[in-house]
Amino acid sequence: MAKKDLVIRIGGEGGEGVVSAGDFIAAACARAGLEVYTFKTFPAEVKGGYCMYQVRTSSERVYNQGDTYDVFCAFNGEAYELNKHLLVPGSVMVYDGPGGDFEPEIPEGVIAYPIPMTKTALALKSKRSKNMVALGALSALFNISEATLKEVLTLKFKKKGEDILNFNLGAFDEGKKLAQALEKVDEFRVADARTPDDVIIISGNDACGMGAILGGLEFFSAYPITPATEIAKFVATHIPKKAGTLLQAEDEIASIAQLLGASYAGKKSMTATSGPGLALMSEMLGMATMSETPCMLVDVQRGGPSTGMPTKHEQSDLFIAIHGGHGDSPRIVLSVEDVNDCVNMSVDALNLAEQYQCPVILLSDGSLAFSTQTIPAPKKENFKIVNRRKWDCKGEYKRYELTGDNISPMADPGTPGAQHIATGLEHNEKGSPSWDIHNRDLQMDKRYNKLSTVIENYHDTEIDGEGEADLGIITWGSTIGVAREAVERMRAEGMKVKGFYPKLMWPMPVEQYEAFAKTCKKILVPEVNYLGQLSHFIRAETSIDPISYPICQGLPFTPSQIIAKSKEVL
Numbered sequence: 242m243a244k245k246d247l248v249i250r251i252g253g254e255g256g257e258g259v260v261s262a263g264d265f266i267a268a269a270c271a272r273a274g275l276e277v278y279t280f281k282t283f284p285a286e287v288k289g290g291y292c293m294y295q296v297r298t299s300s301e302r303v304y305n306q307g308d309t310y311d312v313f314c315a316f317n318g319e320a321y322e323l324n325k326h327l328l329v330p331g332s333v334m335v336y337d338g339p340g341g342d343f344e345p346e347i348p349e350g351v352i353a354y355p356i357p358m359t360k361t362a363l364a365l366k367s368k369r370s371k372n373m374v375a376l377g378a379l380s381a382l383f384n385i386s387e388a389t390l391k392e393v394l395t396l397k398f399k400k401k402g403e404d405i406l407n408f409n410l411g412a413f414d415e416g417k418k419l420a421q422a423l424e425k426v427d428e429f430r431v432a433d434a435r436t437p438d439d440v441i442i443i444s445g446n447d448a449c450g451m452g453a454i455l456g457g458l459e460f461f462s463a464y465p466i467t468p469a470t471e472i473a474k475f476v477a478t479h480i481p482k483k484a485g486t487l488l489q490a491e492d493e494i495a496s497i498a499q500l501l502g503a504s505y506a507g508k509k510s511m512t513a514t515s516g517p518g519l520a521l522m523s524e525m526l527g528m529a530t531m532s533e534t535p536c537m538l539v540d541v542q543r544g545g546p547s548t549g550m551p552t553k554h555e556q557s558d559l560f561i562a563i564h565g566g567h568g569d570s571p572r573i574v575l576s577v578e579d580v581n582d583c584v585n586m587s588v589d590a591l592n593l594a595e596q597y598q599c600p601v602i603l604l605s606d607g608s609l610a611f612s613t614q615t616i617p618a619p620k621k622e623n624f625k626i627v628n629r630r631k632w633d634c635k636g637e638y639k640r641y642e643l644t645g646d647n648i649s650p651m652a653d654p655g656t657p658g659a660q661h662i663a664t665g666l667e668h669n670e671k672g673s674p675s676w677d678i679h680n681r682d683l684q685m686d687k688r689y690n691k692l693s694t695v696i697e698n699y700h701d702t703e704i705d706g707e708g709e710a711d712l713g714i715i716t717w718g719s720t721i722g723v724a725r726e727a728v729e730r731m732r733a734e735g736m737k738v739k740g741f742y743p744k745l746m747w748p749m750p751v752e753q754y755e756a757f758a759k760t761c762k763k764i765l766v767p768e769v770n771y772l773g774q775l776s777h778f779i780r781a782e783t784s785i786d787p788i789s790y791p792i793c794q795g796l797p798f799t800p801s802q803i804i805a806k807s808k809e810v811l
């Protein structure tokens with residue numbers, strides 16, 4: 242398959258401005274009308290440690306960060322050491338030299354461009370601008386529009402002061418001159434600019450915040466945790482314009498407790514956290530189930546257990562999202578594939594919480610949280626907003642009335658005639674505590690059966706491919722984007738492969754899984770966790786016996802990994 246994309250990876254130390262340089266390239270490519278998918282990984286320390294940013298750009302849609310890089314820009318020796326095994330004939334390295342902290346060995350066939358980044362920045366008396374020297378060089382070498390890059394870096398640095406902007410623009414020009422003095426011997430270049438579609442470039446976390454605002458969010462209950470904090474930051478900026486409220490609590494337990502209070506009071510409410518926070522919130526999620534209080538929670542998964550690998554990618558919260566907590570506590574669990582889903586499915590999650598009056602957990606992950614992608618500009622008028630069923634103030638009010646669809650009308654506190662006891666205790670239709678055996682059966686059935694229509698109402702599982710296949714790939718979350726490309730590449734080689742990409746994780750659409758599996762000789766389930774959590778649910782809930790393919794190293798899959806495993810199992 243002819244290569245249509247370009248992957249640039251920048252590696253350096255936290256504090257050297259790797260992230261800014263990558264962000265500027267991504268923004269410039271998006272402004273040039275190109276598709277962009279970025280991936281970044283950095284340590285938990287604020288300064289120091291290896292930091293990597295990868296930009297994949299193309300004139301066609303890209304679904305993941307790519308297999309490896311075409312161009313590697315090494316800011317220091319550590320980054321070089323960690324990435325040199327990926328230097329293959331034809332690939333390009335731009336590195337800090339001479340005068341950097343390392344002297345690379347250039348393998349045969351690899352094209353290397355030395356740019357004295359540190360030396361130049363020091364000569365300009367602004368060590369901070371080393372990343373801008375690199376950016377100027379990358380712009381000149383790989384056709385990244387200088388004008389657009391300067392536009393985006395001006396937007397960022399102007400806020401920091403005229404002097405900071407000027408020394409950075411100066412460093413950019415120096416980097417450009419250094420690159421122009423070299424002979425370009427590779428063929429890599431960013432695709433030519435084209436008229437941009439109506440798109441925006443946004444990170445997964447910001448997109449969750451944007452979806453929540455578009456979904457009519459009225460109350461956000463915040464408690465910061467990596468890698469979810471930016472969701473609250475986005476909402477904090479935008480919710481006041483909608484007359485809504487963001488309130489930061491003292492910990493995760495208080496955070497979800499105040500969410501339930503606001504939701505009980507009639508406000509569309511959510512919170513966002515990561516694995517350790519979700520663990521702390523599990524008791525209150527049970528309260529939301531029992532009290533039938535709408536509750537939307539975004540869980541941005543990270544490497545666990547405990548504090549684990551806070552800035553690293555993992556998809557290991559499926560067990561806790563679906564069954565975390567004591568007793569039988571039904572809930573809805575969704576998972577996003579990409580940044581576009583982060584917008585759309587945040588709206589869906591708020592809607593489902595309101596419609597079914599229960600907890601809805603939206604699973605994102607560490608790679609998507611910080612990944613910036615170009616997505617169609619969301620339009621408010623395209624979103625359907627669902628609000629909870631309200632009491633019509635007629636007849637006797639029963640908070641947990643046994644209705645035909647098991648969803649009971651809610652009344653805001655203070656509504657005349659709607660007095661009831663609000664508690665986490667088992668209750669009768671009026672809300673009064675009850676240990677009656679028959680009532681227990683009725684209320685348990687009510688809480689489970691009201692979710693029986695979720696599968697038919699939420700059609701978001703996608704089947705990629707038709708007819709019979711030798712291999713079916715089932716996966717979830719951001720691994721879907723990687724599987725899409727793997728499936729496409731294997732088909733191009735003549736292999737019979739299909740994909741099944743669920744977004745509704747719970748209740749599990751068992752019939753859809755089984756119908757898909759019937760058309761495939763073997764089923765492979767790649768996912769980024771140790772145990773193969775989705776495989777586990779597939780075995781428990783369906784008649785399928787999949788081949789589990791879990792990896793758990795803090796990084797997302799690459800398409801090549803899935804292709805290699807597929808060939809092995811076939």
Ligand code: COA
Binds near residue numbers: 258261467
């Ligand atoms: N001139 C002036 N300022 C510059 C600059 C330049 N040439 N290049 C970068 N900067 C600024 C950036 O604007 C940014 O400031 P801001 O926060 O005000 O925007 C800052 O320097 C850091 O640069 P950036 O490029 O964003 O990051 P980096 O590549 O140096 O990497 C981080 C550092 C961000 C990854 C790291 O510091 C960090 O925060 N790690 C995560 C820690 C964490 O979350 N831990 C969780 C534990 S639970």
